[in-house]
Amino acid sequence: MSDELEPGGRRRYGPLGTVLVIIPTYNEADNIGPIVGRVRAAVPEAHILVADDNSPDGTGKYADELAVEDEQVHVLHRPGKEGLGAAYLAGFRWGIERGYGVLVEMDADGSHQPEELPRLLTALGGADLVLGSRWMPGGRVVNWPKYRELVSRGGSTYSRLLLGMPIRDVTGGYRAFRTEALERLAMEEVASQGYCFQVDLAWRAVKAGLHVVEVPITFVDREVGDSKMSRDIFAEALWRVTAWGVGSRVSRAVGRKGRG
Numbered sequence: 001m002s003d004e005l006e007p008g009g010r011r012r013y014g015p016l017g018t019v020l021v022i023i024p025t026y027n028e029a030d031n032i033g034p035i036v037g038r039v040r041a042a043v044p045e046a047h048i049l050v051a052d053d054n055s056p057d058g059t060g061k062y063a064d065e066l067a068v069e070d071e072q073v074h075v076l077h078r079p080g081k082e083g084l085g086a087a088y089l090a091g092f093r094w095g096i097e098r099g100y101g102v103l104v105e106m107d108a109d110g111s112h113q114p115e116e117l118p119r120l121l122t123a124l125g126g127a128d129l130v131l132g133s134r135w136m137p138g139g140r141v142v143n144w145p146k147y148r149e150l151v152s153r154g155g156s157t158y159s160r161l162l163l164g165m166p167i168r169d170v171t172g173g174y175r176a177f178r179t180e181a182l183e184r185l186a187m188e189e190v191a192s193q194g195y196c197f198q199v200d201l202a203w204r205a206v207k208a209g210l211h212v213v214e215v216p217i218t219f220v221d222r223e224v225g226d227s228k229m230s231r232d233i234f235a236e237a238l239w240r241v242t243a244w245g246v247g248s249r250v251s252r253a254v255g256r257k258g259r260g
């Protein structure tokens, strides 16, 4: 890491510019303080943006208190629950407008270990996008119910095979993007709202020819609060991924016919 400062006093992270860790929150009042503290300790240079969807449990208010105490913590207040995808898109826009060189996705509940972030950022030195991977050698999950592991592994395999992506953990949400690479992904077209957003971005990255690298992570299930996984989120992922897969096969077939 270099000690060089950018205009505005931000610290550079190696050649990549400043790092913004985006943490989407919905009812994470008990988790937000600990996760912010862990990120600040693990990567002191990084800034943090909490993207809160007006959580009824007051997460946004707690985040505001953290931001008052620490100028590297920021809060984006959104009017209501619109899903993980919309919160990340708003967070990305916020970070792009302010010139951050690296944008990181991280859950609020401690499932993604901030202590592993330096490893992701190091890998980003040779990549456009680094995916924290549970399903590659060295990756693992701790305390996750068996059915969640099956759904997640099954979803990754289904997406990988149908969309032809050389990625093992397609649905994971611990990621680091070079901002300049993320800007090439036509995010204004992204309509995915739930966890399917992660598949959507991974597929866009592969189609855009980004250099994507997976690094193994340890995913630890939350100890406090509830997962927001729901039947609707699952259904959205299933129908969107299926539609993308069928659509890309049809357009390949039409292309072949046109050339033949």
Ligand SMILES: Nc1nc2c(ncn2[C@@H]2O[C@H](COP(=O)(O)OP(=O)(O)O[C@H]3O[C@H](CO)[C@@H](O)[C@H](O)[C@@H]3O)[C@@H](O)[C@H]2O)c(=O)[nH]1
Binding pocket: 023, 024, 025, 026, 027, 028, 051, 052, 053, 081, 082, 083, 084, 087, 106, 107, 108, 109, 111, 152, 171, 172, 173, 174, 195, 196, 198, 226, 227, 228, 229
């Ligand atoms: N702002 C906002 N945040 C949300 C919303 N829904 C969920 N979140 C936040 O998004 C993060 C992940 O949500 P969880 O509910 O904790 O997800 P999980 O079940 O543990 O998710 C697992 O599967 C996801 C889909 O594959 C992964 O994205 C995630 O990394 C993890 O592997 C948490 O910080 C949660 O507060 C929303 O509508 N709005």
